[in-house]
Amino acid sequence: MPYINIRLGAVLNDIQKEELFKTTTSLMNTVMKKRQEVTVVHIQESEASQWSTNSEQLSSNVPIGAYVDIKVTKGTNTPEEKKEMIAKTIKMLQDIVGTMQEACYVVIDDISADSWGYNGKTQAMRVNKT
Numbered sequence: 384m385p386y387i388n389i390r391l392g393a394v395l396n397d398i399q400k401e402e403l404f405k406t407t408t409s410l411m412n413t414v415m416k417k418r419q420e421v422t423v424v425h426i427q428e429s430e431a432s433q434w435s436t437n438s439e440q441l442s443s444n445v446p447i448g449a450y451v452d453i454k455v456t457k458g459t460n461t462p463e464e465k466k467e468m469i470a471k472t473i474k475m476l477q478d479i480v481g482t483m484q485e486a487c488y489v490v491i492d493d494i495s496a497d498s499w500g501y502n503g504k505t506q507a508m509r510v511n512k513t
Contacts, residue, residue, distance in 0.1 A: 384421040384501040385411050385455050391426070392434035392441055392448030393480060400426055402479045410475065411453075414468045415460050421501065436486045446482040450490070456506045457493035465491050 387407055395403070407424045411417040431441040434448035441448055451472050460468075469489045476483055496506035 384423075384506065385415065385417045385453060386423045386425070387411065387454075388425045388427065388452045389476075390450045390452075391428050391480065392431045392484075393443075394428050394430070395426070395480065399479055403475070406475050406479065407472075410468060410471050414471060415453075415455065415464055417455070434484075436484050441484070446484045447476075447480055447487075448484050449476055449480070449487045451476075451488070453489065453491045454494055454499070455491065456496050456499075458496075460491070460493075 389403060389407070403426060404424050408419050408422045411422045412419045431443045431445070431448065434441045436448065453468065453472075468491065472489045473483065473487060476487070494506075498505075500506060501509060
């Protein structure tokens with residue numbers, strides 16, 4: 384039950400959003416081995432001027448700022464899978480959104496199975512079927 388929050392210093396069109404939803408969900412399935420039907424992708428857009436790199440406010444004519452936060456259950460992915468996911472997420476953003484800032488981050492949060500849940504049950508309860 385992964386949750387992915389894509390924060391961008393850009394406003395996207397509907398085609399870009401749809402492609403980000405589909406490609407992120409597909410990457411989570413193929414790289415991280417997560418079920419597509421429980422993968423949630425959330426896109427948050429803001430004007431470039433609300434971002435800065437090296438204390439310099441960004442504008443719409445410079446590379447885009449981005450931060451992607453991926454939440455998964457701790458212990459369900461290998462370091463190699465995470466490395467691949469981070470690389471492919473940046474490539475996806477470049478392909479769909481455009482040139483990204485060098486300071487563009489992808490963070491994979493490993494959350495303890497008893498610290499988050501789905502449909503009213505913790506991940507630990509769901510795995511143990513209790």
